[in-house]
Amino acid sequence: MASTIHPMSDTDGRRWHDMGGQDAGPVPMEGHDFALWEKRVDALMVLCGSKGLFTVDGLRRALEDMGEDAFEKHSYYERWIAAVNQNLIEAGIYTLEELGTRMEEIAARGPTYGEAQNG
Amino acid sequence: MPHDHPDHAHDHDHGLSPSGHPYRADNDEPLTYWQRMEIAVRELLIEKARVSPAEITAQIEVMDARSPANGAAVVARAWSDPAFKTRLLADAGAASREMGFDIGPLNLIAVENTDSVHNLIVCTLCSCYPRNLLGLPPDWYKTREYRSRAVREPRAVLREFGVDLPESTRIRVHDSTADMRYIVLPARPAGTDKMTEAELADLVTRDAMIGTGLARTP
Amino acid sequence: MAERVRVRAMMPPGHVRAPVYLRGKEGVIERPLGAFHNPEQLAYGLSAEKKPLYRVRFRMAELWGETAENPNDTLDAEIYEHWLERL
Numbered sequence: 001m002a003s004t005i006h007p008m009s010d011t012d013g014r015r016w017h018d019m020g021g022q023d024a025g026p027v028p029m030e031g032h033d034f035a036l037w038e039k040r041v042d043a044l045m046v047l048c049g050s051k052g053l054f055t056v057d058g059l060r061r062a063l064e065d066m067g068e069d070a071f072e073k074h075s076y077y078e079r080w081i082a083a084v085n086q087n088l089i090e091a092g093i094y095t096l097e098e099l100g101t102r103m104e105e106i107a108a109r110g111p112t113y114g115e116a117q118n119g
Numbered sequence: 120m121p122h123d124h125p126d127h128a129h130d131h132d133h134g135l136s137p138s139g140h141p142y143r144a145d146n147d148e149p150l151t152y153w154q155r156m157e158i159a160v161r162e163l164l165i166e167k168a169r170v171s172p173a174e175i176t177a178q179i180e181v182m183d184a185r186s187p188a189n190g191a192a193v194v195a196r197a198w199s200d201p202a203f204k205t206r207l208l209a210d211a212g213a214a215s216r217e218m219g220f221d222i223g224p225l226n227l228i229a230v231e232n233t234d235s236v237h238n239l240i241v242c243t244l245c246s247c248y249p250r251n252l253l254g255l256p257p258d259w260y261k262t263r264e265y266r267s268r269a270v271r272e273p274r275a276v277l278r279e280f281g282v283d284l285p286e287s288t289r290i291r292v293h294d295s296t297a298d299m300r301y302i303v304l305p306a307r308p309a310g311t312d313k314m315t316e317a318e319l320a321d322l323v324t325r326d327a328m329i330g331t332g333l334a335r336t337p
Numbered sequence: 338m339a340e341r342v343r344v345r346a347m348m349p350p351g352h353v354r355a356p357v358y359l360r361g362k363e364g365v366i367e368r369p370l371g372a373f374h375n376p377e378q379l380a381y382g383l384s385a386e387k388k389p390l391y392r393v394r395f396r397m398a399e400l401w402g403e404t405a406e407n408p409n410d411t412l413d414a415e416i417y418e419h420w421l422e423r424l
Contacts, residue, residue: 013348014357020243020294021358021401024267027279031258036146037154040161042255043178047170054382060245061352061380076246076261078153085160090382094163102159106150113154114146118162226370243356270358274406290410296354297390297415298373 016068037113038077045084054087062086181221185254189220190302191323193252194334195316197229198307211302215252222251226299230291232306232330237284239277239292239330240301241269247295249302253328260329270294280331303327305334339365341424342393344416352380355420363424364395367413375417389418 034042048054062083063070070079089096109116164170193215197204207214211229215222227249230238242248243266248256259265268276273292277284284290293301305327311319314337326332346361354376370390378385393416398408 013350015350018244018357019263019266020356021271022263022267024264027259027264027268027276028262029259034255037157039179039182040175041157042182043175044157044161044164044170046182047174047178048164051169053169055379057352057376057379058382060376063245064352071263074153076258078151081153081157081160085156088160088164093167093169098163099156099159102162103152103155106155106158111149112147113150113158116150116155117146117158243358244354270412271401271404272406273410286407290407292410292412294356294412294414296356297370297376297417299370299392299415 015064016071017064034077035113037117041077041081041084045080048084048088053091053093054084058087058090059083182250182254185251187253187323187325187328188320189215190249190253190325190328191320192316193218193220193302194304194323194328195320197304198311198319199316204304207304220252225249225251227252228299228301229304230293230301231304232333234306235287236289236291237277237330238301238303239269239273239290240295240303241266241292242295243267243270244294244296247300249300249328251300252302253325257325277331280326282331282333303330305332308334308336311337339367341365342391342416342421343424344393345420345422352377355416356414358400359393359395359414359416362395362399364393364399367392367394370415373417375419390415391418391421392416393421 045059049056049059059080060083063079066079066082070082074082085099088094089099106116106118109118161170161175165172193207193211196218197207197214203214203217206217207229208231211227212222212225214229215225215227230240232238240248241260246256246261246266248260250256265276270292273290274284277290295301305323307319308322311322314322318337322335322337324332324335327334341363342365343363344355344359344361348357348360368391370392372387372389374385375388376385392413395412395414396408397405397410397412400412
């Protein structure tokens, strides 16, 4: 089908996550071991996906919609728990009120993850 | 996220947690918003019987057990057994399962490095990785720098990893854009004819299976 | 037999798995991969029909022109059939 757009001048629609071919600096080689809370985020992502509560593409869509600012400012698993939560809210698994109330309760348990984690 | 708490170590006792276990170092930092969200999401899912604590523990153990050593064993088998190599190149998922690796629903394609071809794996749109075989990806694999540049200047990227390939080598970059995941079958190093499969596996690094490295020479 | 294709150059917003750097570019089908649920529907919680997926091979010269490091190096990507035009 004939296209009315001009392919090479129509790159305004490029989204931030679509990075292939962009200019960027040297690849940073430093790494880190994953913390327990990060492993838990990963496990929740896999388990909820396998139980059909959301799809990988639903998670990716949420991550993409967070925007470039989130990519630059937040760590990988910070963005992933936000994407998992977004999809669970959309699936009606729990309400925002339940989430907000629980996060307040957790803050009151103690100042560190170790004290608040309920693990 | 910045952790600007130089003297947090004095804020509380560094003994045992309420359950009687030592705190992990990474559990000892000030609680963040996102960590609270993880705890809340996990508790709500458990209370609503969507997941169980045992499932979460088991899933973490499954993921911790996945490592580049699994891929290295597959590569070493392919180097040692021509029939297995044929099966690996035809269906890398089936070949990995045949070796007993639980890789779930992973659709895996093995791409073979030779004297004249070098393969490199990237995911420009997110950070797709053969995690069900190799475990979680290295941090650099998820960076803007690697995702942006690997498809446009793979040779320059490879040089940053210490791999300088001649122009006569054809580089094939693989962008994991959809449902497939990729593993590089590195070229078997010279001088390894008498090595056992276990010895060969020790030569196969994670980066060699992503394509940012070569198998070690003994 | 390598079938030649071009990635469609349309730019809809939303969750799409055809990278922008490949849109409008010509390549050859390296192999068919089977049919998979359409991520553009899955992403929004919709029931998704299965779409044929292909691994398409591009020459770096096609993607980057004169600035390609080596024109004969190649790039493979998985592209859904509804993003491909047959040439």
